[in-house]
Amino acid sequence: MTHALKNTSLRLAATPAQVLQKSQPASQSAPTGPAGQASLPRGDVLPEASLPEALFRAERVNLRYQTGDAIVQATRDVSFSIYKGDRFILLGPSGCGKSSLLKAAAGFIKPQSGAFTLNGNAISGPGPDRVVVFQEFDQLAPWKTVLQNVIFALRASRTLDKVQARERAEHYLHRVGLGNFLHAYPHTLSGGMKQRVAIARALAMEPAVLLMDEPFAALDALTRRKMQEELLQLWEETRVTLMFVTHSIEEALVVGNRILLLSPHPGRVRAELNSHQFSMDSAGSEQFQAATSRIHRLLFEELPAFEADSTLAEHSHEPA
Numbered sequence: 001m002t003h004a005l006k007n008t009s010l011r012l013a014a015t016p017a018q019v020l021q022k023s024q025p026a027s028q029s030a031p032t033g034p035a036g037q038a039s040l041p042r043g044d045v046l047p048e049a050s051l052p053e054a055l056f057r058a059e060r061v062n063l064r065y066q067t068g069d070a071i072v073q074a075t076r077d078v079s080f081s082i083y084k085g086d087r088f089i090l091l092g093p094s095g096c097g098k099s100s101l102l103k104a105a106a107g108f109i110k111p112q113s114g115a116f117t118l119n120g121n122a123i124s125g126p127g128p129d130r131v132v133v134f135q136e137f138d139q140l141a142p143w144k145t146v147l148q149n150v151i152f153a154l155r156a157s158r159t160l161d162k163v164q165a166r167e168r169a170e171h172y173l174h175r176v177g178l179g180n181f182l183h184a185y186p187h188t189l190s191g192g193m194k195q196r197v198a199i200a201r202a203l204a205m206e207p208a209v210l211l212m213d214e215p216f217a218a219l220d221a222l223t224r225r226k227m228q229e230e231l232l233q234l235w236e237e238t239r240v241t242l243m244f245v246t247h248s249i250e251e252a253l254v255v256g257n258r259i260l261l262l263s264p265h266p267g268r269v270r271a272e273l274n275s276h277q278f279s280m281d282s283a284g285s286e287q288f289q290a291a292t293s294r295i296h297r298l299l300f301e302e303l304p305a306f307e308a309d310s311t312l313a314e315h316s317h318e319p320a
């Protein structure tokens with residue numbers, strides 16, 4: 001299932017890499033790495049007219065925190081584009097600013113400079129077009145049932161009446177396999193089930209971008225794998241655009257079709273690559289292991305991305 005899914009994503013989510021491949025004569029086609037990715041030679045710029053329209057953009061985003069006299073620079077000049085239907089991953093070591101970027105994309109914190117845009121409009125605060133699923137299991141109101149939790153979010157966004165909200169909530173709860181738990185309270189659910197409710201609630205909002213901040217990190221390994229599989233299945237059904245934060249290289253390769261690699265603190269873009277060729281079944285394969293090692297080198301070696309490995313990265317960004 002997931003292999004087919006990954007291939008489908010290629011058709012749906014036209015990325016600059018695809019445009020490059022399509023728009024070039026065969027003799028000038030982009031070099032292809034061992035994992036089959038197209039690589040852009042350093043300095044190559046895609047002709048602007050041939051780029052697909054991005055749904056969501058980060059443009060030179062600098063995020064800073066001030067606590068007392070101390071200023072923490074969380075990210076530096078981070079830019080990326082997410083296209084409709086992407087499963088876009090922010091991957092980087094602890095403290096590189098992944099969660100900060102996701103919170104800023106949600107509109108919870110403001111960049112010190114730079115901007116986020118959705119459909120070309122600047123983001124100035126939270127909105128129902130960007131819904132977040134967090135890692136914590138306490139995202140649900142404990143005094144409300146599973147169904148009430150989802151209905152409450154839908155009613156708060158003021159887009160649906162009572163009957164419509166209930167229908168929508170039931171629909172998405174059935175989709176995540178919780179049809180028999182509509183009237184259960186959160187404390188009676190396992191961690192995985194609580195995350196399913198949070199995902200159903202987010203999907204029910206039918207956001208333009210679903211933001212996920214390490215949603216499976218607190219789950220045991222088996223449940224985590226199952227949830228990754230279910231998320232891919234849900235993506236297959238809904239084609240929702242995902243922005244997914246993780247510090248697990250394996251999770252990034254399995255869940256994503258595009259991965260943005262961030263340097264250690266403060267987070268800067270190290271490289272961007274395609275990962276659509278990997279599925280749940282490829283974990284453990286030679287190709288998967290090779291990609292994992294290369295990403296590890298790109299993340300942690302001090303070399304500029306392209307010198308570290310010119311075959312994996314689709315776009316590279318030199319440290320400032």
Ligand SMILES: Nc1ncnc2c1ncn2[C@@H]1O[C@H](COP(=O)(O)OP(=O)(O)OP(=O)(O)O)[C@@H](O)[C@H]1O
Pocket residue numbers: 065066067072073074092093094095096097098099100101247265
């Ligand atoms: N509210 C805050 N006040 C001050 N500094 C903060 C705050 N939130 C994050 N930071 C700092 O910003 C930097 C980036 O943190 P962030 O949580 O975004 O990183 P991360 O990549 O998501 O890390 P992790 O994978 O460990 O969750 C870190 O140095 C962190 O200490």
